[in-house]
Every structure is written in structure tokens, then in C-alpha cells.
Amino acid sequence: MSEYGPKTALVTGATRGIGFETARQLAEKGVRVLLSGRAHGPTVEAARKLRESGLEVDPLVLDVTNTDSVSAAVAHVEDEHGRLDILVNNAGSRVEKYGRNPSEQPLRQWRETFEVNLFGLVGVTSSFLPLIRRSEAGRIVNVSSLLGSLTRHSDTDSYTYSSTFKSLPAYSASKSAVNSWTVHVAFELRDTPIKVNSVHPGYTRTDMNEGGGDLEVADGAATSVRMALLDGDGPTGSYVHMGETVPW
Numbered sequence: 154m155s156e157y158g159p160k161t162a163l164v165t166g167a168t169r170g171i172g173f174e175t176a177r178q179l180a181e182k183g184v185r186v187l188l189s190g191r192a193h194g195p196t197v198e199a200a201r202k203l204r205e206s207g208l209e210v211d212p213l214v215l216d217v218t219n220t221d222s223v224s225a226a227v228a229h230v231e232d233e234h235g236r237l238d239i240l241v242n243n244a245g246s247r248v249e250k251y252g253r254n255p256s257e258q259p260l261r262q263w264r265e266t267f268e269v270n271l272f273g274l275v276g277v278t279s280s281f282l283p284l285i286r287r288s289e290a291g292r293i294v295n296v297s298s299l300l301g302s303l304t305r306h307s308d309t310d311s312y313t314y315s316s317t318f319k320s321l322p323a324y325s326a327s328k329s330a331v332n333s334w335t336v337h338v339a340f341e342l343r344d345t346p347i348k349v350n351s352v353h354p355g356y357t358r359t360d361m362n363e364g365g366g367d368l369e370v371a372d373g374a375a376t377s378v379r380m381a382l383l384d385g386d387g388p389t390g391s392y393v394h395m396g397e398t399v400p401w
Contacts, residue, residue, distance in 0.1 A: 159209070160288075161234045162381060163187040163226075165217055165277060166244030168199040170359040171296070174374035175241055179381060180208035184239065187230065191216035217244045217273030223280050236287035239381045241294045242274045242331075247324045255322040263323040270327035275334060291347035294380045295335050297392065299353045301328030304400035332392055332401060339390030348383055352376040353394040 162179050166172040168190035176188045180203060188203065190196035193214050200212035213229065216222040230237055246269040248262050278293060285291035300318060305311040306325065312318065318325070332351050339349040354373040376394055380387075392399045 159183060159185045160238040161185045161187065161230075161236065162239035162241065163189060163213065163215075163230065163237055163281070164241040164243055165189050165215060168192075168195045171354055171370060171373045171377070172241075172243040173199055174370045175243060175377045175381075176210060177203055177206075177208065178371075178374055178378045179239070179241075180210050182378070182382065184209075184382075185234075186210045187213040189213040189215035189226070189244075191219075191222070215277075217277050218268050220276065223276055227280050227284065230281070231284055235284075237281055237284040237291070238288040239292045239294070240278065240281055240285060241296070241377055241381055242277060243296045243377065244273060244277075245270050245296065247321065249321045249323055251317055251320050253320050255319060258320070258322055263326075266323040266327050267330070270324070271330045271334070274331060278334075278338065285347060286345070289346065290385060291345075292381050292383060293338065293347065293349040294377050295331050295349070295351045296377060297331045297335075297351040297353055298324070298328040299355075299394070299399065300325040301330075301332050301351070301353075302392075302399055302401060303329060335392070336390045343389070346385070348380075348387055348389040350380045350383075350389060351392040352380055353392070353399050355394060 162184045164172050164176045167176045167188040176186045180186045188200045188210050196212040196214055200210045203210040213226055215226040246266055248265050249258050299305050300313055305313045308314055335349055335351040354376055
């Protein structure tokens with residue numbers, strides 16, 4: 154263990170699904186976890202469940218789309234912990250309905266999707282970056298999706314090449330933008346110990362997928378946890394799933 158004590162991680166969108174499981178797995182590995190969600194009640198309840206298992210998990214109310222909420226969260230983390238070692242940008246939204254053609258999806262859904270999946274992620278990262286710079290070896294993990302891969306979207310053998318997933322153009326584009334943001338921030342921080350990576354969790358059975366998927370939630374969280382705990386020889390600016398590079 155470092156002379157700085159246990160690592161502190163913040164996981165956004167962590168009241169359920171992959172985010173909740175990411176918080177659990179990090180805490181089980183000895184990381185002090187700030188479990189965040191936008192609503193007070195569900196956030197406190199989710200943290201309570203993990204604390205009852207003996208894990209060091211604290212709730213943190215954080216609405217990634219609200220600048221005042223983000224600022225308040227930054228101030229809290231600075232006052233309580235002085236730094237942030239790991240940021241897992243897990244919060245995400247999929248509001249589009251399966252079955253529509255891409256051109257039929259309302260423009261308002263594009264704006265709503267990007268507000269959470271991209272603008273919220275960028276705002277949270279930029280706001281917490283001064284605290285991450287105080288870490289011995291900060292880690293930023295951006296939860297993307299295989300739907301963010303332009304290569305896979307054009308691969309007729311990929312599940313993304315289907316009417317089902319082509320009906321999610323805003324979600325897909327927002328995750329492609331997350332991948333672009335990842336490589337830009339990784340470049341900015343290339344001469345620091347901070348590593349910035351995108352992850353594809355896998356097609357995981359969660360509420361967002363309406364119960365569809367190939368992986369259990371524990372497996373869906375595994376890549377985020379792995380990249381959050383990278384050692385100094387690990388990659389930065391990468392897009393990975395289960396240790397394998399995903400094509401852009």
C-alpha cells in the first residue's frame with residue numbers, strides 16, 4: 154500500500170447495473186469508493202447495501218448534467234479526501250427506442266443523449282482533473298460501448314450490424330465521441346502518471362439493454378475495474394474489452 158493510504162475512486166452512475174458492480178469490485182480490492190448517483194435516496198441506499206457487506210463505500214450525490222452538482226461534488230471530495238485516484242465515468246443514458254430508422258429518431262433525443270453521455274462526462278472529467286493530478290498515478294476510465302466502434306458498425310459479422318442497433322444512432326455517436334475525448338485527454342496527460350482509457354463492458358444484461366445481453370453484470374464491470382487498477386506499464390489512450398483492443 155502507498156504511503157498515501159488507500160486509493161479513492163469515484164464511480165458515476167453507480168446506483169445499479171454495471172456502475173454498482175464496478176463500485177463493489179473496486180471496494181473488494183481495497184479501494185475506498187465514492188458511489189455516485191443523481192438522486193439522494195437511491196444513492197444512499199446503494200452505498201448502504203455495499204457497506205453492509207463490510208465494504209468501504211460512501212454515497213455522493215452527483216448529477217453529471219448539472220454544473221452546480223458537479224462543483225459541489227468536487228468540493229466535497231477535496232475537503233474529505235484531498236485528491237482523487239480513480240474516476241470511472243460510468244453514467245450513461247439510452248433514450249432511443251429500438252425499431253426506428255436512424256433518420257426517424259427525434260433530434261431532442263440526440264440532445265438528451267449527448268448531455269449525459271458526452272457533455273456530462275467531459276464536464277466531470279475536467280472538473281475533477283485538478284484532484285486527479287494530485288494522485289500518485291491517477292486513472293480515468295470512460296465507459297464506452299462496442300456501438301462506439303465505427304469499424305464494428307461496418308462489420309457485417311458484428312451484432313452491431315443489425316436493424317436493432319442501427320436504431321440507436323445518438324447513443325452510438327455519443328460513445329464514438331467519448332472515444333475521441335479519451336484519446337485527446339490521454340494526449341494532454343501523456344507526460345504525467347495519469348492514464349486515460351475507454352472500455353467496452355461487453356453486451357451486458359442490464360436495464361439499459363432491457364434484459365438483453367451475453368454477459369452477467371459482474372463480467373460487464375470487470376474491464377472497468379481492470380483499467381481502473383492499471384499499473385504503471387499499462388496503456389493510455391486505448392479502447393479495450395477484457396484485455397483486448399477494440400478497433401476504433
